Amino acid sequence: MAARQKHRGAANAAETAALPFNERVLQEVYELYTEQSNGLVPLAQGLGVHLLSPRKKITVLILGNHSAGKSSFINWYIEEHVQRVGVAIETRGFTFVTSGKHRESLTGHATLHLYPHFKSLQDFRGVSEYLSTEVSTSKQKGFNLVTFIDTPGLVDGDMKYPFEVDSVLQWLGEMADLIFVYFDPMGQALCKRTLNIVERLNKSQGDKIRFYLSKADEAGHETDRQRVMMQIVQELCKRPGLNKCGFEMPTIYIPNANKPSRCLNQIDEVCLTIEKTINQTVQTTLNQLGRDCEVIVNAATQRLMQDCEAGMNNRRAICLGGFLGLLGFFMPATLFLGFILTSIKDETAVALLGADLTGLLHFMCAPLSWCWSLVPHDSQTMVLLLFLFICIVLLLCAWFICRLQQRLSRRERRKLEGCRDYVNDVICSKKKQLYEEYLQQSIGEQHC
Structure with missing residues (x-):
């Protein structure tokens, strides 16, 4: 199958080369648009851009x-x-x-x-x-x-x-x-x-x-x-x-x-008008090819930049959301641990956890325990409910912030980069080559 397609492509190339110059240029540009795998039209469709x-x-x-x-x-x-x-x-x-x-x-x-x-x-x-x-x-x-x-x-x-x-x-x-x-x-x-x-x-x-x-x-x-x-x-x-x-x-x-x-x-002037319009169409088509290449390259570049921006936003969201989540979880956990430590004897805590771990837990709970000791006894229930409410709000904020934007997969990124590079390196180069051939042919005809 591959050999048959290669033979067919070679036959088409030979047939195109035998065409008159203007017809060959328009035919080659048309093929640049309609090629099934790497044509501008299917590439544009993959980027959500409509091209004819x-x-x-x-x-x-x-x-x-x-x-x-x-x-x-x-x-x-x-x-x-x-x-x-x-x-x-x-x-x-x-x-x-x-x-x-x-x-x-x-x-x-x-x-x-x-x-x-x-x-x-x-x-x-x-x-x-x-x-x-x-x-x-x-x-x-x-x-x-x-x-x-x-x-x-x-x-x-x-x-x-x-x-x-x-x-x-x-x-x-x-x-x-x-x-x-x-x-x-x-x-x-x-x-x-x-x-x-x-x-x-x-x-x-x-x-x-x-x-x-x-x-x-x-x-x-x-x-x-x-x-x-x-x-x-x-x-x-x-x-x-x-x-x-x-x-x-x-x-x-x-x-x-x-x-x-x-x-x-003056019927020959009608033919000259048609011929002149054909020449202008070749120029217009090559110019349109350049503009369409620019549209596709910009669309691919924009998608890649949006993906990079989404990655940066996701990292910021993970950092901020993680901080709020840890804060919303660590504060009530520390307060609860402080209540436990104050309700049991130090000898029992040392026997269960060891002296080093017990000292570390006391050190961690000390600031929150000190703040709790400043709360009047008759207001402790209300303050505790307010404290738990704040922790829940922090956890909800962390969940909301940590909702990540959709990223492109590595395969999708490679495809976009390949599309952009192909249009820049292959199609734009082909457009430049065709334009140079057209100008050389025009100058040659004028000097003949």
């Missing part, structure tokens, strides 16, 4: 009115026909399009299992039945590191959705790394529902949003395209949340060799 493994791919949310070219763009990007396209509303739910080893189509529950970060979608009523995943074997462009979310076409009027589409899109926008908003020039570009959703998303996710005029080759002549873009920009500027400097809306369309067009096609 980073996603190995960026998520691109594509929204817009119906027939805006969302599904067509996905098919073009991956160079495979996985999404239905047409003038009618083809996409009625949310479809995750991702790469994999086999061509598969998954339903809603399988989708939620595949994407644990999106499990909260099941809290939206009716959404689970309209979730699906299309797994493609395509390796085109940067698809290995991208998951597209194709969304329902948005329309105005009495169109009813079987779920709260606005709320779901708002939540998905918060989870996505990029949000592509497609405006088509064929009359639906000013869909109020689309603009309302985009305006809400822009309040908190404005840096993720990119606007595109899709199907630009179908807008007629250049003057027609300019007129359409002006109408869209004017409508956007009416909304305070979308009226901002540096607004850009590249014109894109799906290239067709059989249908050449003079319209400027």
Whole structure:
């Protein structure tokens, strides 16, 4: 079994080494989190810390009115026909399009299992039945590191959705790394529902949003395209949340060799935006790895410090409690012994205990006997009861103080120390190595 696991690990390492650089980094970081024995996620669970493994791919949310070219763009990007396209509303739910080893189509529950970060979608009523995943074997462009979310076409009027589409899109926008908003020039570009959703998303996710005029080759002549873009920009500027400097809306369309067009096609900029986001995600993932390592090390260190503090508190409690306990027991015992010694003759005590022990007992009882002799005879009963009450209070205080705090076992301490040292020595070193490789690769690409 061990040999089989070793062979499997070597095969996985060789397979990972053959991947493109960014994909390899994200894959290795993912394995650092999910490794069954020493992954950050199981280590964090042992410390009561909740961690989620980073996603190995960026998520691109594509929204817009119906027939805006969302599904067509996905098919073009991956160079495979996985999404239905047409003038009618083809996409009625949310479809995750991702790469994999086999061509598969998954339903809603399988989708939620595949994407644990999106499990909260099941809290939206009716959404689970309209979730699906299309797994493609395509390796085109940067698809290995991208998951597209194709969304329902948005329309105005009495169109009813079987779920709260606005709320779901708002939540998905918060989870996505990029949000592509497609405006088509064929009359639906000013869909109020689309603009309302985009305006809400822009309040908190404005840096993720990119606007595109899709199907630009179908807008007629250049003057027609300019007129359409002006109408869209004017409508956007009416909304305070979308009226901002540096607004850009590249014109894109799906290239067709059989249908050449003079319209400027900036669809390659979409690919560059995705590639740039992938590079940023690598940095973000490595930074998150460093922060999560720090969280785990701090949690383990805090547990060890708490255990040391508990040990010190226990020692203080034992000393103080032991002192009070001895005092509460020794005082009545001494008084009782003094009564016995005074009630028998010295010759009898010497005969029974010996001269040395008898002298020692007299010496011990002398202070308490002297104090007792000062008590008036008619008050001795009350003083005796008060004395016994004080002794009982001392014993109760000793019992209360001596309640010890729970300590870690030696095995638990070794485990925590091993966890802390492993994260510091192995995972942090691996993170530093990956970051250096990433920077060297980036500098190398810039100088090429």
